[in-house]
Amino acid sequence: MAYARTLPHRLDPDEAMTGLMARHILQGDFPVFFHGQAYMGSGEAYPAAALFFLFGASAKVLLVAPFILSLLFVVLVIRLAEALYGKTAAAWTGAYAAVPPAFLAAYGLSPRLGYIETLVLGSLLLLLAMKIREDARRGVRATGRYAAFGVVAGIAIWTNFLAAPFLAVSAVVVAASRFRSLLGAHGLILAGGVLVGGLPFWISNLQNDFWSFAVVGFGEGSLKRLAALRFAERIPYLLGFRHIATETWLGWPGTALAASALAVLVAWMAGAVGGVTQGGATRTNDRRSTALIAFLVAVSLGAYVLNRFGYTGSPRYYFGFYVVVVLVFGAGAAALWNRSRAAGALIGGAVLFGNLFGLVLGYRALSDRESWEAKYPSVKPLIEFLEGVGVTHAYANHHISVRTTFASREKIIAAEPIYEPYAKYRRLVDLAENAAFVFQGRSDHLGTPEVFEENIKLMGGDYRKDVRGPYTIFHGFRRLDRGGTLRPAAWGASSSNPKSDPRLAFDRNTSSRWTSGRPRREGDWFEIDLGTRLPVQRIVLLPGGNRWDAPTGLRVMVSADGRKWATIAEAVSLLPGLHWYGNHPRRDLSGRVEVFAGGALARFVRLAHLGADPKWDWSIGEVFIERSGPPDRSPGRREAVWLGALAEEAGEKGNLPESLRWVEKAIAADSEFEPGHRHGALLEGVK
Structure with missing residues (x-):
């Protein structure tokens, strides 16, 4: 399985x-969490960085850290099983952990941060808690164990909230062992360990209003019931009765595995009464151990059913259960072995054989290039094409962008168009002289290539379009000429909604707006009277109140006399927020719509809505119009551009109050500076 993952x-x-995080560490950037999240620690990326430094960055080297952690998990559960149930149970537990269900092997070996670490840290917490309990019975102070327990608990909190059940159960064991000592020095030592072990976590949360805990929440009653059902549905998959890729039943091996696993479970439950280990003196310990495992099961079930992620049914959220699974198997198989070695070997061996069968199928699934290519096509032809045309930056969906950047060793920086997890990449692509847009079918934030192309034509610009394998690539953008500023002092306006003042659409205040007064539909229109005939070059609309208030489709018509109309631009499926940024397009959350009019001579400009949406009204917060001619180079505009750049820079650094101050100054310098109004609306929460 490890080898299959290295291909x-x-x-x-x-x-x-x-x-990529490992590469960033080598470059002096030290992440605390997985990029784009605030609740999954980056710990695994640091040993990966060290391995990259020694052996170079590659998929094979990236696998080494989770592979070592997987081996460590096997060792720890052997020790844990021995402490709970004895050496026979430890041997069976080790065998099951080494030949596990396919999902445990595949996901545990995956370098995606936090999952195999959860099993390692959870096992270590339970083992340390039991050692502390043993020390308490023997009257040994063992201060070092409290410190170690605290440090491991802190690392677990930082690493993944899936460790919460282990933290809760082990904390109860420690508290029950020496509650009074926790009120004194031992408690301070343990708390200090939690602080030290999770220091990056605590510092980051203190600096960011405890943002990690924003994901902690409880599902509603219906979600809780759904979560319980989803967990029950997932048990056969988690235990390896179903194929890891297709999730179909494994046929007779799956049935045999399920029957054998059930027998082992019954044997484990019987062991709580009859004893797993041999000898009456050990039965009390067996019952306590079984009670501990049952308590862990109950806490884990409660955590996953109650939290707001449990209803998704994603098997990764149940990953912590594998500690319970391996221990229950080891104890149950040991109980069978002690009663009848033949029965133990037959039933325990059947479970291991079923796991091995699932692992073989999993290996084949991971090694199947055709099925993998269908989901994640190779980025090699994309990289070769971009390098061939001299493009080093691109926008693409996450499943393309991250793999392209890593495979190219950051020679090509690709970023999500909007929700890029690593903000630095998005900024680098934004500022690039020549950025491409890459599609593989439909893009989450840019629609289909056809929709994107329709919007680029609406905005006015030249480009090249190429297809390489499954990828459609737009590049070589050239923005058509900008025009001079038209000021709205002499404008008049009318609209399809007589109850909304159309002049609010050009009062240069984005907090006011014209609105259609009803959900967006065909027939809504907004008309501007420029006061005199002018060559119109470009029209920009900013939505008012909500970015979803942008039109779904738009037809732009012009007229010299208000009676005869000519359509100059039209797009049925708009991508609000797509606009020119330097030499290439960019999309943001502003809801902005940009139309190239091409110098059409007009006094009247009519905007007609296309399409319908039952949820949102159509509104215009501000409309800006440029005339053909040289761009505005007045002192006020130059100052506004400079101040706008400062505002954007402050916003990128997360200093929103400072960014808003620069925006206000930019608009004061030139009220017709559209980027200032757009940026200000975003900062004020018009999203």
């Missing part, structure tokens, strides 16, 4: 992101 084309986006 060159096998990295999925999350794994590639781990690799």
Whole structure:
């Protein structure tokens, strides 16, 4: 399974992101969490960075850290099983952990941060808690164990909230062992360990209003019931009865595995009464151990059913259960072995054989280039094409962008158009002289290539379009000429909604707006009277109140006399927020719509809505119009551009109050500076 994951084309986006984080560490950027999140620690990326430094960055080297952690998990659960149930149970537990269900092997070996670490840290917490309990019975102070427990607990909190059940159960064991000592020095030592172990976590949360805990929440009653059902549905998959890729039943091996696993479970439950280990003196310990495991199961079930992620049914959220699974198997198989070695070997061996069968199928699934290519096509032809045309920056969906950046060793920086997890990449692509747009079918934020092309034509610009394998690539953008500023002092306006003042659409205040007064539909229109005939070059609309208030489609018509109309631009499927940024397009959350009019001579400009949406009204916060001619180079405009750049820079650094101050100064310098109004609306929450 480990070998299958190292094949060159096998990295999925999350794994590639781990690799990029390791590269960033070597470049002096030290992440605390997985890029784009605030609740999954970056710990695994640091040993990966060290390995990259020694052996170079590659998919194979990236796998080494989770592979070592997987081996460590096997060792720890052997020790844990021995402490709970004895050496026979430890041997069976080790065998099951070494030949596990396919999902445990595949996901545990995946370098995606936090999952195999959860099992390692959870096992270590339980083991330390039991050692502390043992020390308490023997009357040994063992201060070092409290410190170690605290440090591991802190690392677990930082690493993944999936460790919460282990933290809760082990904390109860420690508290029950020596509650009074926790009120004194031992408690301070343990708390200090939690602080030290999770220091990056605590510092980051203090600096960011405890943002990690924003994901902590409880599902509603219906979601809780759904979560319980989803967990029940997932048990056969988690235990390896179903194929890891297709999720179909494994046929007779799956049935045999399920029956054998059930027998082991019954044997484990019986062991709580009859004893797993041999000898009456050990039965009390067996019952306590079984009670501990049952308590862990109950806490884990409660955590996953109650939290707001449990209803998704994603098997990764149940990953912590594998500690319970391996221990229950080890104890149950040991109980069978102690009663009848033949029965133990037959039933325990059947479970291991079923796991091995699932692992073989999993290996084949991971090694199948055709099925992998269908989901994550190789980015090699894309990289070769971009390098061939001299493009070093691109916008693309996450599953393309991360793999492209890692595979090219950051020679090509690709970023999500809007929700880029690593903000630095997005900024680098924004500022690039020549950025491409890459599609593989439909893009989450840019629609289909056909929709994107329709919007580029609406905005006015030249470009090249090429297809390489499954990828459609737009590049070589050239923005058509900008025009001079038209000021709205002499404008008049009318609209399809007589109850909304159309002049609010050009009062240069984005907090006011014209609105259609009803959900967007065909027939809504907004008309501007420029006061005199002028060559119109470009029209820009900013939505008012909500970015979703942008039109779904738009037809732009012009007239010299208000009676005879000519259509100069039209797009049925708009991509609000797509606009020119330097020499290439960019999309943001502003809801802005940009139309190239091409110097059409007009006094009247009519904007007619196309399409319908039952949820949102159509509104215009501000409309800007440029006339053909040289761009505005007045002192006020030059000052506004400079101040606008400062505002954007402050915003990129997260200093929103400072960014807003620069925006206000830019608009004061030139009220017709559209980027200032757009940026200000975003900062004020018009999103």
